[in-house]
Amino acid sequence: MPQALSEFDLIKQYFVRQRPGRATLGIGDDCALLTPTAGKQIAISSDMLVEDRHFFAGADARMLGHKSLAVNLSDLAAMGARPVAFTLALALPQADRHWLAGFAEGLFALADEHGCELIGGDTTKGPLNICITVFGELAPGQALRRSAARAGDDIWISGALGDARLALAGYRMEQNLPPADLATAAARMHTPTPRVALGCALAEAGIVHAAIDISDGLVGDLGHILKASHVGATLDVDALPAGPVLARQDSALRRRYTAAGGDDYELCFTAPAASRDAIAALAISCGTPVTRVGRIDTEAGLRLVDAAGLPLDLQLTSFDHFSG
Ligand code: ADP
Numbered sequence: 001m002p003q004a005l006s007e008f009d010l011i012k013q014y015f016v017r018q019r020p021g022r023a024t025l026g027i028g029d030d031c032a033l034l035t036p037t038a039g040k041q042i043a044i045s046s047d048m049l050v051e052d053r054h055f056f057a058g059a060d061a062r063m064l065g066h067k068s069l070a071v072n073l074s075d076l077a078a079m080g081a082r083p084v085a086f087t088l089a090l091a092l093p094q095a096d097r098h099w100l101a102g103f104a105e106g107l108f109a110l111a112d113e114h115g116c117e118l119i120g121g122d123t124t125k126g127p128l129n130i131c132i133t134v135f136g137e138l139a140p141g142q143a144l145r146r147s148a149a150r151a152g153d154d155i156w157i158s159g160a161l162g163d164a165r166l167a168l169a170g171y172r173m174e175q176n177l178p179p180a181d182l183a184t185a186a187a188r189m190h191t192p193t194p195r196v197a198l199g200c201a202l203a204e205a206g207i208v209h210a211a212i213d214i215s216d217g218l219v220g221d222l223g224h225i226l227k228a229s230h231v232g233a234t235l236d237v238d239a240l241p242a243g244p245v246l247a248r249q250d251s252a253l254r255r256r257y258t259a260a261g262g263d264d265y266e267l268c269f270t271a272p273a274a275s276r277d278a279i280a281a282l283a284i285s286c287g288t289p290v291t292r293v294g295r296i297d298t299e300a301g302l303r304l305v306d307a308a309g310l311p312l313d314l315q316l317t318s319f320d321h322f323s324g
């Protein structure tokens, strides 16, 4: 039997890396020390993943490592901030070496892709709970705030929506999906791609007004922009890009899951029509497709329309932990 891991052995073995990092002082002291780049602001965000709430008990550790950082990087992307560092607060039911190795592998693969350094955290015994705080940098005045949408703006979406929600329906047996389709859709649910390059490029180019990442479903998340910006919107539901598996389902399901799926981690942003060409060019250079799906109006409220511009009543609800 291998010896039981102590808390400090666990941190050292799985989370301390022997390589120079961006932080002035990394893991090991009471605090980490970060020296901000001169003239930059620091963007900070936390996101927690709780077993049985955000993922199934027994979920693959490698995927959890990826997703717990991905959802945080998605918030930086939605603000237009470049990832710098993160902390990891972990409650674990036991120190399982196999689980820890998988988790660290998924976590650091994504962290390295974005040059984001683990600089500290906390480790305790308890029901599985993963909380990450990310730190990013951006120039003052460049942040893509929810309150910045203006009437006349186009509404844009990155990537494609709805496959993560479709996978959930597949797991719950609400939808009957062939195993290969379920696997493709589930990959979107378990290993979302944070749109960091696109979010940062849009913010740095100064061609976008408001942005948000779509975690709880487009209609609900766009609603946050509308409220903060004191505007309304018209959304062409049939223009919403569906994920490859959802794209093959009937139009009622496609409309429902693209408009209010959840767990997409795509960006929704608004920009003046004058930015169209520049946005299309940036999207190509970032390798992330973007689609124009509606416009911001002075009239309050969100109007859902079909491809012909006729009103749709989809009776959608957005995800809410305390009323869902
Ligand atoms: P303290 O007693 O001051 O809370 P700890 O003993 O919890 O500090 O942690 C020791 C060091 O290890 C600290 O630098 C802390 O940031 C780091 N650390 C603890 N848990 C983790 C983790 N899960 N990932 C990365 N660093 C961690």
Ligand code: MG
Pocket: 121, 122, 123
């Ligand atoms: Mg501690």
